[in-house]
Ligand code: ASP
């Protein structure tokens with residue numbers, strides 16, 4: 450039986466017709482190697498952003514259902530054009546939208562989750578065709594179009610690879626793989642040959658933009674062999690793998706996220722149930738929360754701080770101010786210009802010297818740390834946004850260049 454390969458081409462790999470033709474040639478070469486090829490594509494170049502701004506010109510609060518109808522058209526353009534390009538070089542193809550190839554999701558428009566994939570159609574088509582699938586989209590119970598969240602076509606690809614039991618899943622982009630830091634900011638960033646699922650998940654969640662975090666989660670759960678590589682050359686990419694030597698300290702990367710806000714509620718009465726009420730209210734309003742910190746500052750009162758994406762501030766601040774008033778807290782302090790700098794790797798926490806080097810670097814730069822959080826695979830600090838670049842550069846130098 451022929452092996453199935455799933456390849457996902459991001460917007461940069463198909464940003465114009467020249468790149469679409471190049472991509473078609475690459476796909477052909479995999480078919481020549483004997484693979485049955487399933488291709489998942491994103492929208493061309495910045496199409497999704499363009500569609501979004503069109504919507505915003507009409508409404509500041511467009512219906513999420515209609516946004517999904519709109520944004521899903523980007524990928525539909527790509528599948529048709531890529532399919533035509535393959536036909537031009539004598540490859541038989543069929544293009545399929547998310548709904549045509551049975552990608553069933555829940556009904557959370559603009560951030561839907563895949564519930565299952567009915568792979569029958571694809572498997573049948575694969576016997577005679579390269580199958581080209583529109584990424585980022587699916588269909589809900591009612592038959593309405595849904596989308597999976599920005600960057601979601603990675604998740605479409607990995608989900609398909611899992612459902613089709615593909616030999617591997619390749620994610621094509623315009624850089625050679627996963628780097629120790631964003632190569633656009635840190636020119637000395639090093640390409641990683643391998644990285645574990647857990648490390649990659651941290652990198653993706655903490656701002657490395659190459660992979661949609663949910664795609665990494667899926668790859669880990671279904672043990673999908675994943676590789677990130679460039680569609681502009683034939684260099685080997687980065688393989689995302691399962692096994693990793695837990696005893697060894699592996700430092701993989703530095704990330705920075707710069708659109709974060711910190712919210713502090715000061716002098717909150719110190720009694721049971723307060724944190725519960727606050728975070729229950731926030732979660733009832735679907736606010737996404739990241740780091741949480743509570744510290745005992747004075748007798749019987751605490752300060753509670755948390756971070757949230759800047760875009761959530763309009764929604765969050767009235768909720769928090771209301772809450773603070775109701776429980777008799779002193780004040781709400783909102784800082785909309787903080788950054789989260791993280792060091793990612795394995796075995797970091799077990800070895801105190803990594804944390805101490807991290808803090809020493811910030812201290813040498815006289816950068817104040819506003820919040821800290823750690824896990825088995827990361828150390829993150831919240832600092833003032835104005836220091837983000839210098840901190841990232843220096844940390845990269847200390848951990849990767851010396
Ligand atoms: N086109 C969508 C976006 O830009 C999905 C993707 O590229 O993965 O978010």
Ligand code: MG
Nearest residue numbers: 459600658659
């Ligand atoms: Mg992407």
